[in-house]
Amino acid sequence: MNVQAWTFVMVGLSFAVYLGVAVWSRAKSTGEFYVAGAKVPPVLNGMATAADWMSAASFIGMAGLIAFMGRDGSAYLMGWTGGYVLLALLLAPYLRKFGKYTVPDFVGDRYYSQVARVVAVVCALFVSFTYVGGQMRGVGIVFSRFLNVDINNGVYIGMGIVFFYAVLGGMKGITYTQVAQYCVLIFAYLVPAIFISMMMTGIPIPQLGFGGELADGSGMYLLDRLDGLTRELGFSEYTAGTKGTLDVFFITAALMAGTAGLPHVIVRFYTVPKVRQARSSAGWALLFIALLYTTAPAVAAFARTNLLDTVTNAPYANVPEWFTNWEATGLLVFEDLNGDGLIQHTGAASSIPNELTIDNDIMVLANPEIARLPNWVVGLVAAGGLAAALSTAAGLLLVISTSVAHDLLKKTIWPSISERGELLTARIAAGFAVIVAGYFGINPPGYVAQVVAFAFGLAAASFFPAIVLGIFTKGTNKYGAIAGMVAGTTFTAWYLVYFTLAHPELNTADHWWFGVSPEGIGTVGMLINFAVAIGISLVTPAPPHHIQELVEEIRVPRGAGPGHEVTA
């Protein structure tokens, strides 16, 4: 069978599984719709969190990003995993003890203020919509290349599937579908990685092959060979950094705090039965994530080495099939500048002009073909990419629909709405969110990984400080929290918009404040949030007594409710 046929088989099979799971586990109450009745076992919740978390950016974008950035890409690896330590130690157990359904629930109750709740809802919607934009581009890329359909039709198909199980199944349906999607995506990621590691270094474990000797008999270490190749061709050396140390520091911090502040990740810890399981499921989640995140940098190094070996000075007339396939999508462009019929792929430091432009996002998808792996592996990778994008999109859609139905409608505008009415509103809101996500899929903004990085900056600058202060201090009051969130988010959004939308021509290290790039600015926003919240709380009245008792209460595990089960 050819690649096309295998892709249809793999994608078709995996979709059939998701739909079957969705029908089997559909939600019957708001408790099941929002937090799966708080009955999810911790290991399964860990898997679901991992799938929820690992998006098209992780699966498709990240290894490609690292392949081209080399050591500078470390910020993404550490940032997107280290956040789970913050989540497990500072947030998850306390939020589970608090109970309820959403992040705005916590902010609204802890800061005894509807204004705080609404500010939190606005932040949640802002973050989720930014993030969902990145996912849909991933879906579009996979569909256009592997299913040979128009990108737009591909997005419509993906949206239809997500709509079906998110709207029908709510959190319960999503959780169990995500468990299935985790299995598909990790299998799809590891199989080609193991193949390639075997081929290049003779070591079947990619994490070790990464530091191993090449199998070509040269006795040279893979990373030394890659450093040599990149240096020769005028790129920056693979294991050397080009970004400023301060910038890498800030990007890493923004991604970590952002991870811990993302509403669709936090809400997963409301779904386990007990506080102690909220702690352990964060551990399981990170273990499952680490499986992919420690493989990714190995894949990145293999892919870059392979690519440079394959294309450098190769005659354009007999390039392999994958090359022409990706050219058709416009994500790989060759222009024979010197007319010699050979491909010159060079970096900025080389005197030979570069003739080949490669989009970061195709590296993982093209890798199995570059390494000439069997066709079924290529099909599997397409199914994995879709699993990653769809699972995250579904989790985000749920946050959006919960924010609208629960936080805005039930808790703010129309408290007397019936359970049935609330559930219906949640489903309509999910439907609406699917359409907005579809719009982003067809009109995609920027690179997958970078768009997603912005969502982290905003999450770091809004929720993370508000929640941490809400748990670890009793004195932070509503004035401080609201002012902090508004100041942090406004500053971060302004910096991002200024450098990426309003003045992209100024988006260079010379113009950045203290050399901090837009990706790292969330850290500054976070510090502003902390400073403003603490400062204002000191000069305004302390929180009422019952709020201080609530804080005491969430600090001990005993007495966590069995989840907020309400039957329709």
Next chain:
Amino acid sequence: MSQIGSRYKKEYWTRNLTYVGILLAIWFLVSYGFGILLVEPLNTIRVGGFQLGFWFAQQGSIYVFVILIFVYVKLMNRLDRAFDVDESEDAG
């Protein structure tokens, strides 16, 4: 909750904060320390094909993160039992 004295509760919380403080110090050291601030000096040390700083930045820190969370889970479960605030008697 009422059976737990406030001094007792305070001690539970202090112990928790101590654990969190120590674990986050390690978290900071392996990522921001070894992976970012000290990456160049550590890169002069080689382990197999890896430069040590590069290894911490792209591999080692992640392994340590996973271990840190499970250590915290273990410490807190023990602490919850010692202070009798664990959830074993809760239904559900």
